[in-house]
Amino acid sequence: MKPDGVLGEQKMTLKRFFLQWEWMLVLIFLLVNLVNAFLSPYYLDLISIRDATMTFLDKAFIVLPMVFILILGQIDISVASTVALSSVIMADLYNRGLPMEWAIVVCLAVGALCGWINGFLLVKFKELSSVIVTLGTMILYRGIAYIILEDQSAGKFPEWFSYLGWGYVGGIPFILIVFIVLAVIFGLVLHQTTFGRHLYAMGSNLTASQFSGIRTNRITLIVFTLAGLMAAVTALFLASRMGSTRPNVANGYELDVIAMAVLGGVSTAGGKGRMIGAVIAVFLIGLLRYGLGLVNVPAQTLLVIIGALLIFAVMVPKLSGLKRKTAHRLAGKN
């Protein structure tokens, strides 16, 4: 028992550093780009890549809070419905004469409220799993959107609103700038603050977190509200790009978003994952879509590729870790 020097510093070995999942993603990312460039001579055109980001970044805003939610060990499948509801309410109110600025504020408020309701139900009824609660609200939110607009679309937004989805700042798409800024903020909050540490703690062991004095209810509420708010941000950009909105807008986004987060190495079991991985995964899937679209691979084939990629992403660490983990588990049980 030597108290001094026994508890030394952790060494980040080179091997360990490169064994991280994010490198795997970077590798796939490069591979995707290489294949794309090989298949289509037009691919490596910076202008078109730049413009391509504008088409896939809308849903990426939800990936950021979804990483938080998955780290908590929860899931939220109602986010796409929140996108629909908040955008539909915004468009409807605008068409009824509310100034666009206020309609945007309402959109964000509706999104946050939708998220807050999810969080509230989960906090009040701890026995319920988030899959079920958000399944219910998913159907409910989109249902309300249908009540409001039926099968119509609404839009005719003012000219300046289209800037959100189509505009550039110094040659860089506005949406890309907003996304990068938000991603950096979310990443810093997750990795550098007490809030982020509390998220990991709750996802790893909720009971121990409560016993350690973490305000678990408040954090759950904040995170789900944040997810709703970011869904509303997505709603803004999506409505701006499309110029209108419909109740069936953003259908299936929740699954895309979860797929991106998981591909980025965030575990659905909670407690594990990093923001950078999810962000890489956003661009990976986006550029994959764009590149294969250039060479006329149909969208349906893309579904297969993305599905397979998702399975592959969760399979690799399982397979390589399988032996070690079994051994560890057996020894641990001893």
Added chain:
Amino acid sequence: MAEYLLELREITKTFPGVKALDSVQFKLKPGEIHALMGENGAGKSTFIKVITGVHAPDAGEILFNGEKVELKHPRDAQKLGIAAIYQHVTCYPDLSVTENIFMGHELLAKRTKRILWKEMHAEAKKWLKELGADFDPRTQMGSLSVAQQQIVEISKALSMDAKIIIMDEPTAALTQRESEELYKIAERLRDKGVSIIFITHRFEDMYRLASRVTVFRDSRYIGTWKIDEISHDDLIVAMVGREVSQLFPEKKASKGEELLRVEGLGKNGYFADVSFTLHRGEILGLTGLVGAGRSELCQAIYGISPYDRGKLFLRGKETRIQNPLQAIGSGIGYLPEDRQKQGLILEWGIDRNITLPVLHKFSNKGWLNRKQEQKMAKNLADKLLVKANSIFASAASLSGGNQQKIVVAKLLAADLDILILDEPTKGVDVGAKSAIYEIIHDLAAQGYGIILVSSEMPEVIGMSDRILVMRSGRLSAILDSDGVTQEMILQAAMGTHAVDQPLRQRA
């Protein structure tokens, strides 16, 4: 029939990085109750898994009735009539008692393979009755008490025609009375010719039941004795490998001013009308049977599940604690009973575990300062002599005693003056126990007021200044530790009027 029903010779089992069993031997006579003892990590659990066919040994041989057998699968052990009843009852809470009893060997119709429910229910009823239980076998397992569930598990073993029943710390979660029932059942089984391997931490169990005892230490076989052949002290030496001459350190602290006073504290269905005071430098023992409301009382004071009646005074001022954060802020810390589930984040490093409750101390507007955090964690870990490679080693990789030290370090990280320690030495081996006692005394000497919750009488008597005894939710006695005996505490814990309940209490 061979002299030994079961004989294991030179059994070795290695897991990557760990030698869990090192040429271990064991001999079980027909119709005996054989205690298997040893500290945590001595290899008892792996040993059971070898006997029950969960793990195949790397070397050595197993003889059943004098014949060599190979146990490659749980089914092989089942066929020989070897059954295990585990520490944490391993049942199917959603299924009926009957199904729990017959899982894996259901009665099936000859040709159609249909499950014969009627026959199974009747059979289950019969087994339960034989063990003196009268609940309906159609009852859902999850609605039974732990003791009842164990009876179901034993019925299961009997229904499989078990010749050897292994009981892995079966009394750990039972009250005194329920343990006594279990002893009776075990004796009845023995008289019917069933051999029982009884694994336990409690000497009480061993003396009450076993005729022989085998001790493992550090994955090795130490020896087998008849119960009356070996003295208590020698047995401890065999288990620990050295003499634990003075388990309880000399008291150093002196009593200071009042820290905590509760008056008429109550919570529906858990405890009622609890009043006591705690002073600086004092160790207040809190004991009682499992289920008497001790943990609930402590968790109410800590704000996990707040009390609904009564008053709580901190340093003379009335305070209402609503949540743990507020408790910590008011200087109250709680060391939970289940350190793995409630105290630690196992996959996290030591550093992060220690600092979790006090992140605000080295953060500025929520931004963490890692350097400061690690420094603090290292200081505390060093202070408590935690044995680990680094402060980044995961909590899961530590021994029980060292894990407990980490949970204590969490308490020290916060600025507290009241510590509630709920079973701090539970599942910790004898060697680490004395280290934890030492720490508790040091803390009292530093001016902490300590509530020590414990089921172990010697621990309560040896450590405390005063002893609170709870019985079904109420304080039944406050005893001064000078001159107190185990019998006095037991009587307060179980009720002075033994006639009230059909007590089968041992004198």
Added chain:
Amino acid sequence: MMTVRAVGRASSFSGIAKFRELGLLAFIILLSLFVQWRNPSFLSLENIDDLITNTAILSILAVGMMLVIVTRGIDLSIGATLALSGMITAMVVGSFPALPPVLAMLLGIAVGIVCGSLLGGLVAKIGIFPIIASLGMMNVFRGLTFMVSGGKWVSAHQMPDSFKAIATGSVFGINRLVFIAVLIYLIFYYFINHTRTGRQIYAVGSNPESAKISGISTTKVVWLVYSIMGALSGLAGVLWVSKFASAQGDTAMGYELSVIAACVLGGVSIAGGSGKISGIILGSILLGILNNALPLINVSPFWQNAIQGFIILVAIVINVWVKRGVERNHLLRRNM
């Protein structure tokens, strides 16, 4: 004293299950009476027939989903599996009109089993979380559906009448679809209550660790459950295509959510280990009535989703309240 308390607890346990089913039944009856009062054609034979045939496919899928959920899993890929097997069957039938309907059904089931066992392998063997694995496979199967069809539809005139009759014809005067559904309830009722494998599914869901100790192969059981789900999805695919006389790439998109909702309404616990056939039949019927009745009482069909979502939320919240009430009563009854 111990025993008395436990029995009390036990009876209230089963009481909850009974309350849930009776409550659901009472709600269905009240709802039906209300709809009938507003529109007398609701309980007409024609409409009931319509309602039941529409519910049949949902409830067939719910049976499979229940087993998946009982093992603590979930399967989001069934809508896609249904579409894929429906599409393949429709294309084969389109090319070989002479194919007997029974073979067509077997073909659909076979495709479903392949899909289901693939997913089951990922979950059981490799240990990927069901929600993620089925999400990935959903994409794969859906994409494959589009790929095999080249994005085209198989429409009514390409299908022989014998094929379309699978779902529309009748046996002993009962609609075939309903006949098949009832057959499946009966088979699965027997399977989960009276066979060893059936009970093992519940054992694995109730406590996977002990199941292993009891010598149950959890891997096999979980694999089996997803394969069954696949088989039922495949069957449902054939029935769907036959009923609507068209196979499209986006057939039954999002249908998995209705199926899960039917299970949840029917009292299948997401935590695993419990769920009854009678419950999911009631759950499916409730969803079926909602879909069927709204147009009859002049509620715009666009209210359907919102009402469904609301009812699901109310159902799960009531469930929690009842459980809590029972527990609180126990605490109050405990003497001190």
